[in-house]
Amino acid sequence: MERLRKGLLDFLGFALVSILLVLSGCGGGSKSKTLYIFNWTYYTPDSVIQKFEKEYGVKVVYDTFASNEEMFAKLKAGGSNYDITFPSGDYVSIMIKEGMLEKIDKSKLKNYGNIDPAVLALCDFDPGNQYSIPYYMGAAGVAVNKTKVQNYDKSWSIFARKDLANRMIMLDDMREVMGDALKYLGYSVNTVDQKQIDEARDLINNVWKPNLLKFDAEAFAKSFAAGEVWVAQGYAESIFAEVDKANWKDVDFFIPKEGGPSYLDSMVILKGSKNKDLALKFIDFIHRPEIYAEFCDYFGFPSTANVPARALKKGESWYRPEDLLNCELKKDVGADLEKYNAAWQAIRVGK
Amino acid sequence: MKKQVGLYYSLPQIMWLLVFFAAPLGIIIAYSFLKKGLYGGVEPQFSLEAYTAMANPNILIVTWRTLKMSVIATILTLLIALPCGYSIARSQNQAMRLFLVIVPFWTNFLVRIYAWIAILGNEGFLNDIIRALHLRSESVQFLYNQTAVILVLVYMYLPYAILPLFSTIDKFDFTLLDAARDLGASRFQSYVRILLPNIKSGLVTAGLFTFVPIFGAYAVPLLIGGKDSYMLGNIIADQLTKTRNWPLASSISMTVTILTTGLVFLIAMRKPREQKQVFDADPGLITPVASGGR
Numbered sequence: 053m054e055r056l057r058k059g060l061l062d063f064l065g066f067a068l069v070s071i072l073l074v075l076s077g078c079g080g081g082s083k084s085k086t087l088y089i090f091n092w093t094y095y096t097p098d099s100v101i102q103k104f105e106k107e108y109g110v111k112v113v114y115d116t117f118a119s120n121e122e123m124f125a126k127l128k129a130g131g132s133n134y135d136i137t138f139p140s141g142d143y144v145s146i147m148i149k150e151g152m153l154e155k156i157d158k159s160k161l162k163n164y165g166n167i168d169p170a171v172l173a174l175c176d177f178d179p180g181n182q183y184s185i186p187y188y189m190g191a192a193g194v195a196v197n198k199t200k201v202q203n204y205d206k207s208w209s210i211f212a213r214k215d216l217a218n219r220m221i222m223l224d225d226m227r228e229v230m231g232d233a234l235k236y237l238g239y240s241v242n243t244v245d246q247k248q249i250d251e252a253r254d255l256i257n258n259v260w261k262p263n264l265l266k267f268d269a270e271a272f273a274k275s276f277a278a279g280e281v282w283v284a285q286g287y288a289e290s291i292f293a294e295v296d297k298a299n300w301k302d303v304d305f306f307i308p309k310e311g312g313p314s315y316l317d318s319m320v321i322l323k324g325s326k327n328k329d330l331a332l333k334f335i336d337f338i339h340r341p342e343i344y345a346e347f348c349d350y351f352g353f354p355s356t357a358n359v360p361a362r363a364l365k366k367g368e369s370w371y372r373p374e375d376l377l378n379c380e381l382k383k384d385v386g387a388d389l390e391k392y393n394a395a396w397q398a399i400r401v402g403k
Numbered sequence: 404m405k406k407q408v409g410l411y412y413s414l415p416q417i418m419w420l421l422v423f424f425a426a427p428l429g430i431i432i433a434y435s436f437l438k439k440g441l442y443g444g445v446e447p448q449f450s451l452e453a454y455t456a457m458a459n460p461n462i463l464i465v466t467w468r469t470l471k472m473s474v475i476a477t478i479l480t481l482l483i484a485l486p487c488g489y490s491i492a493r494s495q496n497q498a499m500r501l502f503l504v505i506v507p508f509w510t511n512f513l514v515r516i517y518a519w520i521a522i523l524g525n526e527g528f529l530n531d532i533i534r535a536l537h538l539r540s541e542s543v544q545f546l547y548n549q550t551a552v553i554l555v556l557v558y559m560y561l562p563y564a565i566l567p568l569f570s571t572i573d574k575f576d577f578t579l580l581d582a583a584r585d586l587g588a589s590r591f592q593s594y595v596r597i598l599l600p601n602i603k604s605g606l607v608t609a610g611l612f613t614f615v616p617i618f619g620a621y622a623v624p625l626l627i628g629g630k631d632s633y634m635l636g637n638i639i640a641d642q643l644t645k646t647r648n649w650p651l652a653s654s655i656s657m658t659v660t661i662l663t664t665g666l667v668f669l670i671a672m673r674k675p676r677e678q679k680q681v682f683d684a685d686p687g688l689i690t691p692v693a694s695g696g697r
Contacts, residue, residue: 119644119645121443121644121645121647122644124442124443125443125444125643128443128444146442150442218544225645226645226646261630264630265547265629265630266547266628266629266630267630270625270626271517271520271626274520275524278524278526279525279526280524280525280526280546386441387441389646389647393646393648396646397459397461398461400633400641401461401464401465401633402630402631402633
């Protein structure tokens with residue numbers, strides 16, 4: 053989940069915390085079991101982890117990654133101590149193919165019934181959810197600084213506005229930005245049709261890019277919070293983590309009406325896990341309505357995957373589950389990824 | 404007998420070089436000649452694809468851009484470092500001044516990059532001052548272009564140029580300058596015709612110390628650069644982390660390494676003809692491999 057990148061700095065901070073956690077885990081005499089979680093930066097609140105530790109009398113080691121590719125490469129290279137990780141849909145299918153996942157015994161999950169059937173129906177990367185249990189479904193959107201920009205259309209066409217030139221920013225993320233353009237043109241975000249991909253490339257290159265300050269997946273939220281840019285394509289949780297709470301009223305976050313690429317991250321148990329039972333308990337714990345609501349409230353997420361949690365949520369969400377209706381899940385396009393690479397490289401290299 | 408003992412002494416050094424230099428380099432070379440795996444990594448199958456893929460015009464554009472920016476940044480760094488090194492060498496309290504040059508190293512380089520963003524940003528300190536003085540009502544766009552990248556690169560690598568220049572100038576016999584003046588040279592002439600030729604080796608070392616890491620710059624163009632500042636270091640990183648093409652990342656790294664090592668050799672080969680030995684005496688002049696990490 054690239055959207056959770058909050059700059060290299062935050063990553064360093066988290067790495068330090070992880071190291072401390074590991075150290076404290078070692079010092080604890082370790083009679084209790086330890087659950088090793090490999091997760092996106094800022095994707096499970098500390099309070100939830102602490103509750104789990106307390107209830108089951110275990111230690112949790114929470115290490116983080118910033119992209120699916122990074123997670124996959126580390127696990128492939130033999131980082132096999134982890135019990136649970138959180139791949140996006142395309143990587144669930146890849147990891148199943150590569151035999152990296154353990155089958156999940158759903159009969160042990162009391163809270164499986166809380167998961168929205170509509171979300172389960174989308175899991176065609178793992179039919180029948182034999183290996184993966186949905187964690188969260190969401191999408192990147194557009195944040196607008198309302199004190200600077202008053203009239204705008206809730207559409208990707210906002211990036212074509214010349215009057216906002218150099219005050220707009222998009223993610224340095226191939227599938228996300230290409231997906232936005234493809235959706236705007238009425239195509240699928242998973243198309244492998246060369247003509248459609250070329251069309252999307254030209255739209256970005258000739259119409260959007262001239263107005264963009266830059267492509268940035270590291271510091272886009274910081275730039276937005278600092279008033280550097282007024283319109284930012286990106287992830288709500290990153291944006292609102294950077295913007296001062298007092299200024300939240302000045303920020304509008306929307307998922308453009310054409311829709312865009314959405315993501316569905318799942319919890320999976322890795323082959324060779326020494327704590328399969330504990331991992332199952334963690335997955336079940338996450339889908340307890342009150343815990344899921346706590347997780348969503350912490351990040352301002354709508355409760356997309358868990359139905360009963362919707363009634364328990366106290367805080368506001370930056371977007372509604374319905375906003376995702378026109379969005380489309382990103383899928384693994386296999387060898388056709390080359391077509392996207394070529395298009396994106398042409399965009400990034402510039403003049 | 405003695406020679407065998409010597410081998411034991413150098414064993415740690417040899418092991419160090421093998422484990423942390425030769426082995427990684429070997430892996431990069433091997434990967435660059437293999438077929439790319441669909442999901443990252445490599446297939447154990449010989450392939451020249453990674454090298455033919457480099458003929459891609461996009462990569463050539465980026466290589467040319469990187470070369471251009473590195474040369475400009477290196478020249479600017481030397482132009483600033485030369486008077487700095489000179490003034491430190493002639494100063495009464497060298498230790499204090501050298502200390503001040505080294506102080507920024509104590510702060511993580513990412514923090515220093517973000518500091519520049521805070522200074523140069525649209526809502527940054529510099530623009531605050533400009534607005535307060537009523538020079539411009541709108542903020543000036545300093546960041547996110549090649550100029551900003553070059554500025555921050557010069558800032559980052561300035562100490563690497565100042566230190567070798569200082570150590571060379573410090574050994575220079577300043578009475579030669581007085582002699583030149585006595586013999587009718589102007590102040591400027593005495594610097595250009597007497598000082599510069601005598602500190603050539605320091606200039607070369609300083610130039611290499613800045614050019615080589617700048618050529619592999621990654622974080623500065625990523626954070627300070629804009630749409631026009633995509634450099635070779637960024638391409639290499641993207642091949643690894645985004646497009647899952649490890650062989651291409653390796654082949655580009657190889658090319659960068661060969662180019663920079665070639666440059667070092669070319670310059671080192673010319674050395675014997677010169678009298679000064681400072682360049683040879685500089686320890687640890689090893690070409691940083693590929694992207695150099697920054």
